[in-house]
Amino acid sequence: MKSNTIADLLSKENTLQDVEIKGWVRTFRANRFIALNDGSTINNIQCVVDFENTDEAILKRITTGAAVHVKGSLTESQGKGQSVEVQVSSIKILGDSDPETFPIQPKKHSFEFLRENAHLRTRTSTFSAVMRLRSSLSFAIHKYFNENGFYYMHTPIITGSDAEGAGEMFRVSNLDAKNPPLDEKGNVNYKEDFFGKETNLTVSGQLEAEAYAMSLGKVYTFGPTFRAENSNTSRHLAEFWMIEPEVAFMDLAGNMDLAEDFMKSVLSYILKHNREDLEFLENRLLDEEKTKPQAERSEMSLIEKVKFVVDNNFKRVSYTEAIDILKNSKPNKKKKFKYIIDQWGADLQSEHERYLVEKHFNCPVILFDYPANIKAFYMRLNEDGKTVRAMDILFPGIGEMVGGSQREERLDVLKEKMKALDIDEEELWWYLDLRKYGTAVHSGFGLGFERLVMFATGMGNIRDVIPFPRTPQNAEF
């Protein structure tokens, strides 16, 4: 007999009566009621042990964290909180769990403590819900692109190029770490390294995705990217996953449409498929917020926030309009901003983005047409000669979720820009080729996947939405 998942047994469609379950004990109370979980759902199934007819030695081994194999019959439950339960006919202990030392006790643990036990934290309801949602969002992403004619491509992780300039990189090497070979000038001789050149971990797959867009039409990446930045914040990881669609013949307006439609689609998916996980996390968040002063609590619950994004248009605002709004805003006039906005051209700080998104518009905002000199070299210069077709999507409570642009498709303009920024043409010969041979308007964006998971789960620290976070001074597990 094949064992059943708890999700199947608890579903309304279930017709089975004789059941067999394998899972982990969450709690065991009154020597009688096991709350059993197997990961297939946030819900435990209650297994009722006939303690009078069960070996005392076995009963003692039914402890939090133990793996057990239960056989029995599914009946309507008399107790509160569940519609069905299992009357246990036999129980076998597969793996014990010493209740004295098992780190995941049936009580509230701090997230810091659980991070130190990241290998066991998915045995809690919170983290199992977060990781199921992470998985669902991943699938929704692949599904969306597949249904819309995009091809998934794997861009390289190890890169010989550092031209993208998105941030500090990690070096990948095979040379002797202590005594690297040196060249005649006394520099490290990377010609002797594995790849025959200096290599790093990628910060973005965009440039390579552009090459594929300019032949396959619509492509996307979904892979790990890296930043060697010493930022110990709740919103940064050294290793994180990014989604980067890139589309030929699409301009910035199309890019905004795509990003908005895409985000609404993947969030709709979890509203449909992960209701119970969302409800659990919604309640967790309500509990957490009860400890905060009224003013700091969210106006909307988790599910309301997700629905709000699905149901409402993102507000599209040019950088120039945003500067006007900010210049005339109360916090600017009263000098409450750390960085006062006094002129066009200022780089927006997190405090300004939050004001726009959380106070002024109170909805997701797409800012576009930024000053050229605060954005990357590959962005399409507007006819005004001073702004580029860039866009950032800002979310309430999260900040920047998406960064994208129409790409500079004109060879001469691109070369000029690279020259001004001292970017080596030879290193990006192939990227320039895309403008030499059959160039066309094209656009794309990058979405930090963990930011999306944070938004969808209501988790406040990015370390809690990825299985084994990598941050400064931490590469445990």
Place this chain on the structure above:
Amino acid sequence: MKSNTIADLLSKENTLQDVEIKGWVRTFRANRFIALNDGSTINNIQCVVDFENTDEAILKRITTGAAVHVKGSLTESQGKGQSVEVQVSSIKILGDSDPETFPIQPKKHSFEFLRENAHLRTRTSTFSAVMRLRSSLSFAIHKYFNENGFYYMHTPIITGSDAEGAGEMFRVSNLDAKNPPLDEKGNVNYKEDFFGKETNLTVSGQLEAEAYAMSLGKVYTFGPTFRAENSNTSRHLAEFWMIEPEVAFMDLAGNMDLAEDFMKSVLSYILKHNREDLEFLENRLLDEEKTKPQAERSEMSLIEKVKFVVDNNFKRVSYTEAIDILKNSKPNKKKKFKYIIDQWGADLQSEHERYLVEKHFNCPVILFDYPANIKAFYMRLNEDGKTVRAMDILFPGIGEMVGGSQREERLDVLKEKMKALDIDEEELWWYLDLRKYGTAVHSGFGLGFERLVMFATGMGNIRDVIPFPRTPQNAEF
């Protein structure tokens, strides 16, 4: 008017007559017929230019590789090879392509040459077909696991552990490459590195996947893995993608069932969704094989091979049986093998695997229950004390496609094994915890994604099934 994809226009369901297409010119002949491709399908659409009423200057710019914007009406084609064509009413050149210098000429290029132009090679039919199939296989993989109750998890790429021992690793560091800080013993002081310890690129996500299986039940990874091995062969990459499912409460027999069902499912998917790409690659392979002596040609065509795997059971053979077959085989008796099989315990070489798969059984073979001492530390020891519950799946023409095992779930046995192999218990404290708290039978496998793409596309060199291959002395693009 939104432009149409060529795939849509060529589909039987199309009802549009006024059409607008953007794409790249594959060929332009008789000053009249453009073969246009936009990546949405292997097929080009024929666009017929009214050359008498088209500006001479424009006609000259319709060259192989140029990006164009065509408007016109879709009509039944009089010519051979296509059912419909576009009578062009207007054509605009979006991006020129100098026919003298454009590397992708309308002729046969060697794969070596195309590898050097990997940024443009998807503008050929062969590579666009390969990459569409790669994308389809990726989606089929996510779909299969999603439909079967698995959660997708992202295991870490940067790892502080080197215990898995699957091969040479790449070091990831942020220290000064030339003058790294040294500790009091004169060794490189990794405490000053970004993560506060020595870190490498992962060779497998299995151990972390086990942690999640032991809480979420069924999980899988699909991510990049790395080997710093100086193997310049047509079957090895330094950076490749791997799929690793891991399932709690599943034994080796279940593992074999899963692997077989999984592979059949994803291959069925492409038979259904990528017929035209497969047919193109099948013909390419037939052409290629015509240059080979009869004895070296495949008995089956590409699609026949894929169907064969879908329709036939994989042959399950224990290592012990395999040794008997090999000992009594002609090439062994006639000493044609480089490594003669004379006793139980020998590690099987590629020549032996090929004999079993391609000569003896002539179908995919699952070998299982290998001698413990030629397999990894985490594999479940059988009751005989000398074999482990390992399995390898071998494919005709490819060799090892899958490697997997039931994992050692017994804490004492695992510790003993680690001690014998000098693996530090402290480094794998968390892996041992999985056996301390609620351990259970569990199993999983790893599938090298590029090997699967090779099988499904008939491509002979692994460098030709990944967008930008990483191999010794090569990290271009």
